[in-house]
Amino acid sequence: MKCSYCNREAVYYQRYSGKHLCRKHFTDFFEKKIRTVVKKYKMIETGDRIAIALSGGKDSTTLTKVLLELYGDRRDLEFLAITIDEGIEGYREKTLKIAKEITRSVGIEHYIASFEDNFSAKLDEIVKVGEKLPCSYCGVFRKYLLNKSARELSANKLATAHNLDDESQTILMNFINADIDRLARLIPQRDQEGLIRRIKPFMELYEKEIVTYGFLKGYPMIFDECPYSYFPVRAFVRDFIYELERKYPGRKISILRSLEKLAESLRITNPQIELSKCKICNEPTSQDLCQACKLVNELENKISIEHNEKLSLIKI
Template identity: 50%
Template sequence: MKCHRCSKSAVIHQRYSNAHLCRTHFIDDVERKIKRDIRKFKMVERGDRIAVALSGGKDSIVLLYVLHKVFQDRRDIELLAITIDEGIRGYREHTLKHAVDITGKLGIPHTIRSFDEGFRATLDDLTDKKEYAACTLCGVLRKNLLNKAARELGADKLAIGHNLDDEAQTILMNYLRGDMDRLKRMLPGIAQPGLVMRIKPLRSIPEKEVALYALLNNLPVSMDECPYAGEALRNEIREIINNYEVNHPGTKYSLLGGFDSISEALRMKPNTRIVQCNRCGEPSSEDVCKTCRLLNN
């Protein structure tokens, strides 16, 4: 099949747009969408110091690569990377190597923080001792360390590699729960005391396209799945959306677009109360933060 924009062979058929694209035009399409969202939501502003959450998986590697490509000539924009080592035996070692490789290749400062350092236990240790699901523990504790590290490094923004699939799943999960607070916190540009503002430049890029972009650019990424991923409730939502997308291409974009269309109404909702945790001093919506509750501090 030929590319719709030239005579070269296509590397992808985007069912939601019915476009066949060659390597060059596919890469252009991905980068165009990322640049569009950065401008539209003012994700990056003059003088920003941006911390990139770099796990070493395909999404975070592509995020760092594209941000470097877009802003490498901007002297007023500074990029740095933060990797959290949760301590997952047989998995994290490989992705850590990819994170170190890409930051070294691009010349980007790289900070590594670990659960063992921050909480005196690895995720494997905590999973053996706690009654909570590994994904619950990991999500809360990783966010805690990422925010703390980004704040300590003086970052203005924390870039997260959430792609279109991640966003669509989270939106639907929050709809089903009726959780307007979490929906509001997903909005671009939401500032909360003590929390480094998050940006999601990949929010409009489907997961499969992120993976293809990585492969076409020979990026050092791991396609391995976290051994704890099967425990996540999100898997049910992912399956529902993916099955619907097969019969109704564009469903994921529709979920994201619908969310964006109600963004102004969500912004009018009163902000969630943010206080300092009584035990650790980190920002929290309750007197004792979720990290301390999970760890029983």
């Protein structure tokens, strides 16, 4: 099949646009989409020091590479990478290795924050005694460490590799569950003290597009799924959206547009809560204690978990 724009062989069929794209035109499309989204949401601005949440999986690897490719030459910007080591044997080692290779290849600072150094327990230990699902602990601790690390490293933005598939699933899940508060938190928020603004340059790109771009560029692509990953509702919604998109291409984007159109109203009904500081660790929270400290409290009698006062970050 020929490219819809030139005479070259197509490498990608973009179902929702009906376009066949060759390597050059696919790459152009992909990079232009990032530039457009970055501009639209003012994700990258002069003077920014941007921390990239780099797990070493396919999406964050591609994010790191492409951000440096597109914006790495700008002298008014700084980039660094943060990797969270949750302590998952047989899983994280592989991606950690890739993550190191990636930051070395693009030449940016790279820091690792581990659950073990910062909460005195690996996820492998936590899940043995915790009564919640593994993701409930991991999600809270990972976000906590990413935000705290980015701040301590003087970053003012935190880039994550969430893509259109992730976003449309999250939006639809929250809508179905009538969780309008969570829905509201997905729209761009004003800056609050202690909270590093998160940016998602991939939010309008299909997972398939990211994977294709990564392959075309020859990036190391790891597809392993976390052994603890268990999201039954999300999986159900994901399958529905997958079928929906297959039958009616473009639905993932239109779910995202729904949220955008609702953004203004959500700002009225669900104004951002003024954050205070956690009474234990001083991190920003809407309650007395932050979620991480609550979980640490819950777990500390069961294992010798504790919240290390000083953030432990390893520069590699």
